[in-house]
Amino acid sequence: MTTNTEFQAWRVEEKDGEYVGQEQTLKVSDLPEGEVLIRVHHSSLNYKDALSASGNKGVTRSYPHTPGIDAAGEVVESATGEPAVGSQVIVTGYDLGMNTDGGFGEYIRVPASWCVPMPDGWNTRTAMIYGTAGLTAGLCVQKLLQMGARPEQGQVAVSGASGAVGSVAVELLSSLGFEVVAISGKADHAAALKDLGAKDVQGREILEEQKKPLLKPVFANAVDTVGGAPLAELLKQIQPGGSVSICGLVAGPQLPTTVLPFILRGVNLLGVDSVEIPLSEKQSVWKKFSGEWACPKAEASARDIGRAELDDALKAFLKGASAGKIVLDHAK
Numbered sequence: 001m002t003t004n005t006e007f008q009a010w011r012v013e014e015k016d017g018e019y020v021g022q023e024q025t026l027k028v029s030d031l032p033e034g035e036v037l038i039r040v041h042h043s044s045l046n047y048k049d050a051l052s053a054s055g056n057k058g059v060t061r062s063y064p065h066t067p068g069i070d071a072a073g074e075v076v077e078s079a080t081g082e083p084a085v086g087s088q089v090i091v092t093g094y095d096l097g098m099n100t101d102g103g104f105g106e107y108i109r110v111p112a113s114w115c116v117p118m119p120d121g122w123n124t125r126t127a128m129i130y131g132t133a134g135l136t137a138g139l140c141v142q143k144l145l146q147m148g149a150r151p152e153q154g155q156v157a158v159s160g161a162s163g164a165v166g167s168v169a170v171e172l173l174s175s176l177g178f179e180v181v182a183i184s185g186k187a188d189h190a191a192a193l194k195d196l197g198a199k200d201v202q203g204r205e206i207l208e209e210q211k212k213p214l215l216k217p218v219f220a221n222a223v224d225t226v227g228g229a230p231l232a233e234l235l236k237q238i239q240p241g242g243s244v245s246i247c248g249l250v251a252g253p254q255l256p257t258t259v260l261p262f263i264l265r266g267v268n269l270l271g272v273d274s275v276e277i278p279l280s281e282k283q284s285v286w287k288k289f290s291g292e293w294a295c296p297k298a299e300a301s302a303r304d305i306g307r308a309e310l311d312d313a314l315k316a317f318l319k320g321a322s323a324g325k326i327v328l329d330h331a332k
């Protein structure tokens with residue numbers, strides 16, 4: 001390996017105000033400074049990658065840029081000795097794929113403190129089936145459990161259920177014995193959601209804006225991946241003492257709610273961040289997914305694409321038309 005070693009990356013450039021992604025040849029010397037050089041075998045697609053690829057300056061400040069907030073691969077050089085050369089690692093979040101070149105390139109260079117050792121029994125593809133989306137779903141479920149959520153309390157709603165975070169949340173909660181109501185805008189995805197374990201599938205209309213500040217409390221707890229006005233409606237339908245883990249904003253960053261669900265029903269709003277949390281917290285969730293939290297259906301249904309298919313797949317995210325997990329295979 002020399003600094004002149006060439007590799008392929010799906011790189012986004014600004015051309016006349018438009019952001020265009022395409023395959024480019026880079027050199028290892030083009031990568032940012034860092035302690036660990038990793039040969040990326042697999043990455044995974046996330047909503048944030050779609051934002052980065054479309055020129056969202058809240059995610060990526062300057063271009064040209066290689067998106068990809070997730071990467072799993074083999075350590076090729078390690079200035080600190082840990083992780084060791086030849087070992088496999090997972091890197092998700094922190095600045096990867098935002099303003100540090102990310103997993104849509106065949107190599108990344110990152111601080112050692114971003115690298116999680118590959119859990120026993122996993123390979124780079126398995127890790128990227130879960131990726132940041134799976135990690136986030138796991139953190140959402142973990143927060144509900146920490147608040148005392150139990151299956152006998154009643155139904156758990158998952159919004160944005162067909163999405164990357166939502167689908168793992170549906171399968172994980174179902175496997176833990178919860179009665180899951182999947183809320184999805186994709187009527188043709190109902191059978192797939194039931195196959196993941198959802199007991200019931202409801203359309204997004206159950207979260208349409210209503211004037212009343214509180215509604216019939218049908219859900220004991222919930223995982224919300226969409227934010228915005230639908231989250232405000234979901235909060236009105238949570239039983240007294242129930243909790244809602246929130247992680248996303250596909251329906252908007254504003255939360256047009258009143259305090260009533262919180263002060264009259266004691267509803268708990270639990271924020272989830274998968275990006276900046278300590279590495280040990282990420283590692284603990286990865287370990288669970290590689291053991292008692294395994295989601296075999298998500299693993300079996302993941303779709304593999306090559307760099308040439310990235311453009312279409314990322315545009316589908318922005319339209320809310322993406323479903324399930326998509327893994328980027330650099331060998332494809």
Ligand SMILES: NC(=O)c1ccc[n+]([C@@H]2O[C@H](COP(=O)([O-])OP(=O)(O)OC[C@H]3O[C@@H](n4cnc5c(N)ncnc54)[C@H](OP(=O)(O)O)[C@@H]3O)[C@@H](O)[C@H]2O)c1
Nearest residue numbers: 136160161162163164165184185248249250251273274320
């Ligand atoms: N906090 C964190 O650390 C963290 C980590 C990962 C992701 N996130 C965020 O979590 C959210 C979900 O991520 P993802 O990777 O699962 O995205 P995704 O695969 O695109 O899934 C989002 C799902 O939300 C639904 N949806 C889309 N547009 C909507 C709209 N306008 N109104 C209501 N529902 C809509 C769709 O599901 P249906 O068609 O089934 O309704 C869509 O599949 C994103 O906002 C992402 O940025 C946050």
